Amino acid sequence: MNSTSEAYPIVSRHAANAAGRDFVVGDLHGCVDALRYLLREIVFDPACDRLFSVGDLIDRGSQSEEALALLDKPWFFAVLGNHEEALCLVAEGIMRRSVWDGLGGDWAQAVPERVLRDYAKRLRTLPLVRVVGSGPKRFNVLHAEFFGDDDALDVGVFTERVRQQLLWGRELALGSGIAERQAGLSPTYCGHTPMREMGRIGAQIFIDTGAFAATGKLTITEALTPRAWSVSVEQAVAEGARQMSLP
Template sequence: MTSEAFPIVSRHAANTAGRDFVVGDLHGCVDALRYLLREIIFDPACDRLFSVGDLIDRGRQSEEALALLDKPWFFPVLGNHEEALCLVAEGSMPRRAWEALGGSWAHAVPDAVLRAYARRLRTLPLVRVVGSGPRRFNVLHAEFFGDDAALDAGFFTERVYQQLLWGRELALGSGIVERQTGLSPTYCGHTPMREIGRIGSQIFIDTGAFASMGKLTVTEALTARAWSISVERAVAEGAAQMSLP
């Protein structure tokens, strides 16, 4: 594959027709997403849903989450759990290491299907940049230290690549916030929070959807509006019978 065909950084024009939303780490909790999309009155004709990655593992609906890749309104970035699936399918990671991350759902998935998932996931960017100027926001999985220009350039060292997928320095308090000077609001996940939180330019929206006390969160980009629900409550409210747009 080439960087021209599958860019590391994907750019999107501002949405002048509808609204843009960002969803936290899904982790196979599609029923919670069904509920939230109905709650926000999501319009697939003009609204867009960006994802900070980690669609799969831990929850019970990983394959349903992967099916979201076919939705024209859904725009995810690669997460570390998708990276793990790809590495297993490509023979670079033992299955037991992925299973420790929550990949045991794939036991019944034929190798050919897993490889097909990996090929599709390898087309996902590490970063999505939406809009420009004061209406710009970025979407990535874990963390990034640098400004918009460095993000736009897309020339990431191996260390930066790993930080984009696995980094927790900022969330755990060891990252230097000032290294984000010049970075537009940047939505990320990876590190579960009790509630949406902002550190420097980064807005952490993973609220642990797969966990017993967790919930899935969707926020409207560049606003204070956010919606959350636990899988248990979503199912109790009939989410399994709700259709996706």
Template sequence: MDTRPEAYPIVCRHAANGVGRDFVVGDLHGCVDALRYLLREIVFDPACDRLFSVGDLIDRGSQSEEALALLDKPWFFPVLGNHEEALCLVAEGVMRQAAWNALGGQWGQSLPDRVLVAYARRLRTLPLVRVVGSGSRRFNVLHAEFFGDDAMLDTGDFNEGMRQQILWGRELALGRGVAGQQAGLSPTYCGHTPMREVGRIGAQIFIDTGAFAATGKLTVTEALTARAWSVSVEQALLEGAAQMSLP
């Protein structure tokens, strides 16, 4: 039986950060070395800074299990992405491994069933949405897209179509969505659709810059500012990222 609606919080709220900075990272896709490099570049302070994630920690890159280990970091706050959803569905017997392989989940084939199930249980604790701060200091984090205002987002009362849109939607990114439907939506950081550069469409700020791709980069942006940092996995490794420790 699929008990997803009861298995994890839909919307998680966070107070504004009054002592440090908030950052948001794009789709990680197993590119942890690039993240190590960027955390050094932004002089990330785990004692007071927070790193939010738009999801898709896993698949395609070579460090999916290292990316999942970030779930244990007290400064790391991800939402569920469609790739985490795929892992869960395979572990729950709802999706075939071959379908996950098509998304880059081949690494999961070598995992014992008990390990895959343990990862799925942990991932099912992740929210679909994180809401940070309030008023002019508010921003939202979700994986793909949302059409509605803050009040609608706050309810977490999403039907299955809305849930699929949050995890898989690309209407806005492909020019088929109506940005006007986002009136009243605070700046909302998302990933899912790779962009060459960070860009804004409607209320949404797209920060997935294709970290796993040969020509792509991982991007971290400071929330509610224009500041962003990007690096390719290749460049990060050239700079010694594999020897850098995570906070």
């Protein structure tokens, strides 16, 4: 990761959206049909609206490669999730395929090694954090969890332990993390740990509602508002999502 961390920002910054709306979507996990449905529900306008992703685009669902194709959309902005990290580690020869299979990466068994390496190269350009806006209009997007304030996040120099927390951490979600350690942190959207409903702990807003699970759903929220929309893959497909086009 050292060479890529020098070439690409660990923290990406975005100006506030003065022309349209900003949305954040939970862990996709290959459930693109649910995303198609929700984008229609929110009347998403690709000319001025933006969609930020908390990562974990791939694995477990049936449309991982379609989810990876979202990275080429000019309105789509993702951070690296632990499942993308797993793909990269396999492609780089660091993680065994069997370990990734256990995380839901078995869809890639049919993907040629060359293509997998291309995916990894693209994913290594993703930041760990996205910071949007400033002042009271600021929000952050990351995958799992972060303990610290905006200033610490902005510096973007993370120890390996903090990097692992950003990708894999569950202390806050499981009740063993101290929310007060997030004093001075702007509203921060994250996923990683599936929740029954979108909810907030400390500064962090958890929006992974288990899209890939039989009883789960995909959730999109309009940033810095209480508005949120959710749908299960089953319902989305029943409503004709597979015939809907992405913006």
